Amino acid sequence: MRRPPRPVDLPGTTCTSDFPTWGLSGMSGRNRRGRDVMGVGLAALNRLAGVSVIDRLGLRRQTEKAVYEASRAGFRTVAAANRTFAKAPGRGAGKRPSTATGSGLFDLTPTDEQKMFVEATSEFAAEQLRPVAADADAECAAPDTVLKRSVTELGLAQLTVPESLGGMASERSVTTGALVAEALAHGDMGLAVACLAPAAVANALVLWGDESQQQTYLPAFVGDDVPAAALCVLEPRPLFDPFDLRTTARETPDGYVLDGVKSLVPRAASAELFVVAAALEGTPALFVLESGTTGITVESEPAMGLRAAATSRVLLDGVTVPKAALLGAAAADVYADCIRLSRIGWASLACGTGKAVLDYVIPYVNERKAFGEPISNRQAVAFMVANIGIELEGARLTTLRAAARAEQGRSFAREAALARRLTAEYGMQIGSNGVQLLGGHGYVKEHPVERWYRDLRAAAVMEGAVLV
Structure with a gap:
């Protein structure tokens, strides 16, 4: 009997968008x-x-x-x-953002402008991110319409670009960036990372790029066709230390040659520009790489969480870049600030997703009945919900304090480390408790808490990718 042909199943794929998309x-x-x-x-x-x-x-x-x-x-x-960075026409001279002025009081009350940004972002997260989050997680890709609207409706990449280059920034505002990241993650952390990835590169260029670098690259981030871009720091090895990089940069008479592997890079398959961390003579430094440069290869790397961010590995094999690719003259404080600002960003994302867990479980435990009464009447349940609120508030205040000190040009290393520590530990605990409070429902994809649990674990392991 003739056997009918059957379709080919590609072995080893765990996600519908691993390669074809x-x-x-x-x-x-x-x-x-x-x-x-x-x-x-x-x-x-x-x-x-x-x-x-x-x-x-x-x-x-x-x-x-x-x-x-x-x-x-x-x-x-x-x-x-097939990915080549398209330079946009220059708009003006490059400029460093000025530091914000502080009142000397510990007051984290948002300004009217910040309230406006947060309100618009929260509405976008609720209406645009939350409804498509489950499908984006399953497909390992953010919908193009969502990414486009994050640019046209929110202008995320323009928040830190100076007004002289077509952006909206008149002074540095790390707090605004943290609040926006938190509001986006309340919709979905994976989609938030996908939307914020280009802004991380724009922010790095604003903070540490020279005038030539800013005029070359920043105009592309202020229009309606913002290129996909990514900040690449993390490397695929256990107990990764961002100050002990295995990716290397070797100086040559004409520039630098980069070799190494970067892991969990958001939207890398479609990125046109990378900012890559590499060790230059033993000192961590940042380099600007255009995706069309010979020697850059991308491999799909879907992870446990952040699947909507379409994470991939970026392999650098003898990638040659000119002298002008180096950011910040390889100054030690430039790279250290990059890591700290990135960690504030991840702490903000964790706070936003943690708040989503809290907002979801409170009505659930009040409505879910067992033995004739709401399960919230049980002390064990009530205490668990209360602990989520307590730890979340503490982590959020620490994160915003770190952001406030950073934007005022004050030392924020200690505060950034505390924010990282709190959100790494309690973020995972909040996600786990959210699943626990829903019982069997917490384990199925019908409810979003299982996805939030997977995403919250990223706060403890991710480096780079976002920058506030």
């Missing part, structure tokens, strides 16, 4: 020649895999493996070859 998200109307050539080759391999004679010859497994390897290599090449 790269060819779509990374094009954006640019050169598709590489994709077309690859498409013809893959089509031929798939037709071969559908021929029933390979089953009679016992070659089914070898053929499927060939299709898988070809698709893996093909999409990896297309991802690197």
Whole structure:
């Protein structure tokens, strides 16, 4: 009896967008020649895999493996070859943001402008992020419409760009960035990271880029077609220390040569610009890399959480960049501030998602009945909810204090470390308690707390990616 052909299942894929979506998200109307050539080759391999004679010859497994390897290599090449940073026309001279003036009082009451930003961001998170979060988590990709609206409606990348270059910043406002990150994460942390990733690169250029770097790259971040970009710090090894980098930069007469691997980089498959952390003569430094540079390869790396951020690995193999690619003249305080500001960003994201957990479990425990009464009447339940609120408030105040000191140009190393410590420990605990309070419901995808639990664990391990 003739056996009908069956579709090829690519082995090793755990997410629907591991490879195929790269060819779509990374094009954006640019050169598709590489994709077309690859498409013809893959089509031929798939037709071969559908021929029933390979089953009679016992070659089914070898053929499927060939299709898988070809698709893996093909999409990896297309991802690197078809993304080129498009420079926007310059708007004016580069400028460092001035530090905010402080009243000398510990007052974290948002200004009217900050209230406006937070209100708009909260509305966007509730109406745009929350409804699509589950699908984005399953597909390992943020919807293009959401990413576009985060630019056109919120202008996230423009918040820190100086007015002289078309942005909205007249002075440095780390607190505003922290509040915006918190409000976005209340909708979904993975989508928030996807939306904030380009702003991290823009922020790094504003804070540490020279005038030439700012004029070259920042104008692209103030229009309606903001390029995907990412801050790459984390490396794929246990107990990663951001001040002990294995990615290296070697100085040459014409510039630098970078080698290494960066892990869990958001939207890397479609990114046009990277800011990469690498050790230059043993000192951590930041470099600006355009994605079309020879030697940059991207591999999909879906993780336990933040799946909507479409995280990937970025492999650097002999990547040559000019002298002008170095940010901040490799000053030690530049890289240290980058790590601290990134940690404030992650603490803010954790606070936003933790607040989402609290807002979800309170009505649940009040409405859910057992033995004829709401489960919130039980002390164990009430105390667990109260602990979530207590730890969340403490972590949030510490995070905002670190942000306030940073924007005033004061030392914030201690406060940033405390914020990181609190949100790393209690963020995971809040997520775990949220699942526990929902019982069996907390373990299923019908309720979002299982996704928030997975996302909150990222606060303890992530470095870079966001920057406030």
